[in-house]
Amino acid sequence: MTEALIKNITISGIVSVLPEVEKVNIDKQSNENSQEMTRIIASTGIHSRRIVKPSQTALDLGVIACQSLLNEMQWEAGDISLIIFVTQTPDFPFPGNAIQLQHRLGLSKSTLAFDVNLGCSGFVYGLWQVSQLLSGLEGDKAILVVGDTTSQQYSESNRAVASLFGDAVSAIAIEKRQNCEDMVFSLGSDGSGAPYLIQPYGGARRPNTQPELFMDGMQVFVFTLREVPKSINQCLDRKGWAVNDIDFCVMHQANEMMLKRLGDKVGFTSEQVIISMREVGNTSSASIPLALCSSLSSKLTTQKNKLLLSGFGVGWSWGSVAIHLDKLTICLLIDLSC
Structure with a gap:
């Protein structure tokens, strides 16, 4: 695995968006496949999911997230040096979502904009890539957008998959800040x-x-238990943190049983491990920032927190980051059903 150290770059705000349509995994009006679905719910912890309407895309949710983020951060359109959209469900094969987002937000033509095709590890990889690039640019502000509309990638009759995956998009404000805590990354990939x-x-x-x-x-379960604990421990070792130094560990929200097993294997307590997919499902690269917004918003906006964040999935691809976050300006969940 590759280690990376990022200096003088930090996260300063997060906005996550959930679409309005809810899909409940057990239809109370029907007993069809109820035993199988009960078993799936018991192991995954996913009772319902949010999915987009047929006319909605990840780009549409991304516009909402970014507009709110810019307003809350009080950033001007000309302030943004870079925008990266991590998604596996772009509107078109080309052009990418990021460059369309740059136009729809009215950002400067000097704003760099491109997509990254990654799934459940995409938030950590995206944070690393934006931070690396921003450190070499003259400007000091960037936006990372992550998320998918995975519901458009399967049929509802495929219950083994359909019961797990939901849709969401998150936008993350990233900026240069002198003397902020270093971020330590551990990244890996295995195309087999x-x-x-x-x-x-x-x-x-x-x-x-x-x-x-x-x-x-x-196969996903075996891969995750094999690689993710090593990645987390590599971050902790490089950062010089013990497991009990961590305020919260937020992993990709794949399923409840997997997260509990990973937490036990590393040595985290149940209070440290955030589990937040019960009513949203597996939301791909948006799942970590979505969990931060839905479960830790009040803590992240009022105090400093030592976090271990870890994403893993399609590829195989995995990445972890140890980060000591100062108070965020905004950590907001926008629920379009409300």
Whole structure:
């Protein structure tokens, strides 16, 4: 695994957006597949999911998140040096979401804008990439946007997949700040895992077939338990933190049983490990910032926190970061159903 140290860059605000449509995993009006679904809910902890309307996309949610973030941070359109959109569900094969977002937000033509194709590790990778690039630019402000509309990648009849994945997008304000705490990253990849979590249709290899997400849950579980604890421990060791120094560990919200096993393996207490997917599902790269907004907003906006954040999934791809966050200006969840 690769270690990376980032100096004088920090997160200063987060806005997450949930779409308004709710899908409940057990239909109370029907007993169809109720035993199987009860078993899935018991192991995953996912009771319902939020999904976009047919006309909505990750870009649409991203516009809402970014507009709110800019307003709350009181950033002007000309202040933004860089915007990166991490997504596996762009509006089009090209142009990417980020450059469309730059236009829709009215950002300067000097703003760098591009997409990154990553899934559940995408928040940590995106944070690392934005931080690296921002450190070499003259400006001092950037936006990272992460999230997918995974519900458009499967049919609801595929219950093993459909019961897990929801939609969400998060926008993260990142800026230069002298004398802020260093961020320590541990990043890794293993392409041998590609067949086990894949959207095999709709791309150049098989272009004219309806998308249908495939996941081998057991292979995902084995990979996660093998690689993620090592990544977390590498961050802690490099940062010089013990497990009990961490205020909160927020991992990709894949499923409840997996997070509990990972927490136990590293040595975190149940109070340290945030579990926040019960009513939203697995929201891909948005899941970590979404969990921060839904579970820790009051703490993140009123005090400093030592956090261990870890994302993992499709690829295989995984990344962790140890970060000592100062008080955030904003940590907001926008629920479009309200």
